[in-house]
Amino acid sequence: xxxxxxxxxxxxxxxxxxxxxxxxxxxxxxxxxxxxxxxxxxxxxxxxxxxxxxxxxxxxxxxxxxxxxxxxxxxxxxxxxxxxxxxxxxxxxxxxxxxxxxxxxxxxxxxxxxxxxxxxxxxxxxxxxxxxxxxxxxxxxxxxxxxxxxxxxxxxxxxxxxxxxxxxxxxxxxxxxxxxxxxxxxxxxxxxxxxxxxxxxxxx
Amino acid sequence: xxxxxxxxxxxxxxxxxxxxxxxxxxxxxxxxxxxxxxxxxxxxxxxxxxxxxxxxxxxxxxxxxxxxxxxxxxxxxxxxxxxxxxxxxxxxxxxxxxxxxxxxxxxxxxxxxxxxxxxxxxxxxxxxxxxxxxxxxxxxxxxxxxxxxxxxxxxxxxxxxxxxxxxxxxxxxxxxx
Numbered sequence: 001x002x003x004x005x006x007x008x009x010x011x012x013x014x015x016x017x018x019x020x021x022x023x024x025x026x027x028x029x030x031x032x033x034x035x036x037x038x039x040x041x042x043x044x045x046x047x048x049x050x051x052x053x054x055x056x057x058x059x060x061x062x063x064x065x066x067x068x069x070x071x072x073x074x075x076x077x078x079x080x081x082x083x084x085x086x087x088x089x090x091x092x093x094x095x096x097x098x099x100x101x102x103x104x105x106x107x108x109x110x111x112x113x114x115x116x117x118x119x120x121x122x123x124x125x126x127x128x129x130x131x132x133x134x135x136x137x138x139x140x141x142x143x144x145x146x147x148x149x150x151x152x153x154x155x156x157x158x159x160x161x162x163x164x165x166x167x168x169x170x171x172x173x174x175x176x177x178x179x180x181x182x183x184x185x186x187x188x189x190x191x192x193x194x195x196x197x198x199x200x201x202x203x204x
Numbered sequence: 205x206x207x208x209x210x211x212x213x214x215x216x217x218x219x220x221x222x223x224x225x226x227x228x229x230x231x232x233x234x235x236x237x238x239x240x241x242x243x244x245x246x247x248x249x250x251x252x253x254x255x256x257x258x259x260x261x262x263x264x265x266x267x268x269x270x271x272x273x274x275x276x277x278x279x280x281x282x283x284x285x286x287x288x289x290x291x292x293x294x295x296x297x298x299x300x301x302x303x304x305x306x307x308x309x310x311x312x313x314x315x316x317x318x319x320x321x322x323x324x325x326x327x328x329x330x331x332x333x334x335x336x337x338x339x340x341x342x343x344x345x346x347x348x349x350x351x352x353x354x355x356x357x358x359x360x361x362x363x364x365x366x367x368x369x370x371x372x373x374x375x376x377x378x379x380x381x
Contacts, residue, residue, distance in 0.1 A: 003337055004324065010313040010341060054330055069335040138338055147341075151312040175310045176218035177211045180356045183349060193360040195206075199217040200364070202224055202372050203285040 003053075003073075003136040003149050011156050012174040013146040014182050015139070019167060023141060027072055027167075028061045034166045035059045036077040036132075043125045044081075048158050050166070051077040056134045072139040076148065076159050079130035083121065091120045135159070146171060212309075219308030220256065220287035222355045227253070227288055228372045240350045245297030247347070252305065254290035255281040265289070279379040295347065302344050311348065316341060 002008075019026045036049030036059055051059035052066070053073045066072055095116045096108055108116070136149040137159070148159050160171050172178055180186065180194055206214070229237055230249055237247050252269040255278055266281045278288075288308060292315075295302040300319040307314060318340035324333045358364055 003341075004330075004333055006317060008313070008316040008318070008337075008341060010316060010345070011310070012312075012345065053334075054327065065331060068331050069338065071334075071338060073334055151307070151310065151314055172208065173212075173310070175212055176222060176308075176352070176356075177206075177215035178208070179311060179349070179352055180218070184353050184356050186356070186360065190357070190360045194356070197215065197218070197359065200221060200369055201285065202221070202287065202369065202376065203283065 002075075002134065003138065008149055009151045011148045011151050013148070013171040014174060014178070015141075015144045015146050016170040016172055017168075019141075019169070024067060027141075028066055030166045031061050031066070031074055034162060035061070036079065039079055039081070040129045041126065043122045045125055046081070047077075047079045047130065048162055049077055050162070051075045051134065053136060057132070070140060070142065072137075072141060074137050074139075076135045076137055076155065076162065078133045078135075078155065078158055080133070081125055081128050081130045083124045083128060087124065088117070088120060091124065092117050095120055216309050217287075218356075218359070219311060220289055221359070222311075222352060223288035223291045223306060223308045224282070225355055225358075225368070225372065226351060227291065228375050232371070232375055236354070237351070240354050241295070241297075241347050242350070245295050245300075245347075247351075248294045248296075249275070250292030250294040250303060250305075252290070252292035253278050253288060255286040256289035257281070257284060257286040276380065279376065282376045282379075295344065297343075302340070304344055306348065311352070313341075313344065313348070316344060318344075 019030075031050045034049055036051050037047050039045075039047045049059075050061075051057075051074070052061055053068075053075050054065065056075050056077060059077070061074070066074060092113075096113065099108060099112070099116065100106070133155070135152075135155045138147045138149075140146070146163075148156060150156065156173070160173070163169065163171050172182065174182070177194075181191070186194060227249060230247060234246075238245075241247060251271055252267070253275065255266045255268075257264045264286070266277060266286065268275060268278050290305055290307050292303070292305045295304075302316070302318055304316040305314040306312075318337065321333060321336040321340060322329070324330055358368055
């Protein structure tokens with residue numbers, strides 16, 4: 001679900017720190033350095049990288065409008081290859097039968113079966129295309145706020161890791177405690193009371 | 205600041221308490237809610253509520269859903285000590301309408317449907333559509349922040365134990381399942 005979909009999911013973050021000036025060039029260059037790579041035709045199972053908002057299947061930050069209004073708008077892309085278990089089992093069975101016929105043995109050792117499975121998986125990964133998953137990112141740089149258009153745990157974890165690797169800035173996920181700490185402008189006594197809070201029973 | 209993972213787990217209860225208070229406040233203090241919405245709109249409970257009883261192991265979940273959902277089951281769950289884990293809300297401002305779900309533990313917005321923005325028919329229109337859509341989403345984000353600020357200020361004050369808790373308990377007790 002992207003930003004322009006009829007139904008949007010939003011996870012909110014606070015960005016801790018600022019980038020080197022000129023900021024626009026720093027953002028564009030940093031995104032380009034960690035752009036999504038093409039894993040079709042190689043044995044990689046998964047790729048995580050940035051892509052452009054408007055052309056997510058042809059990532060190119062130079063030509064895309066990275067800045068829209070007051071925001072940097074781009075996307076996180078997670079490409080994954082998923083081989084159905086049944087397919088792996090089928091190819092392993094055929095490979096194991098071939099190996100038994102070749103060696104004349106009655107059984108295969110566990111280690112041998114493992115080697116065959118790894119070989120089969122690698123062969124299949126070379127042939128199947130990766131499925132791209134695209135999650136839009138809206139970064140209000142001046143306000144230090146960022147939205148990811150997904151609440152999937154995997155997407156949020158991928159964003160947090162890649163964002164730090166790309167910009168050397170930490171993302172702080174806004175959930176009740178962090179929202180209270182970072183946005184509620186509590187006095188020091190209120191903050192002390194926040195830290196000391198424990199659950200309340202509201203049983204009627 | 206505390207380690208994020210530690211803080212998330214240790215203060216996880218704040219989200220369900222916030223959503224339970226929000227349901228109570230919508231029902232009993234519409235003017236206060238309207239003030240939190242800067243007087244712009246009307247916030248009402250939508251067609252889905254998920255309640256969770258954290259005292260039970262494993263946690264018991266009650267989901268109430270549907271256009272004409274009977275919230276009575278939710279009241280029964282509250283009476284047993286459950287709190288709201290997820291709440292679908294409906295916000296009207298003028299002739300504009302937003303629908304969204306709030307998840308208690310993360311405060312993530314899910315299924316956010318904003319007022320219809322201009323459809324994108326050519327690449328030239330993308331920029332305007334993005335600015336428009338971000339603005340519409342931001343309206344809900346600011347509303348959420350304003351409501352949460354109201355809650356957390358209350359939660360860390362003496363008024364929470366002295367007034368709010370007894371008010372919520374009385375509301376739950378008086379509500380008919």
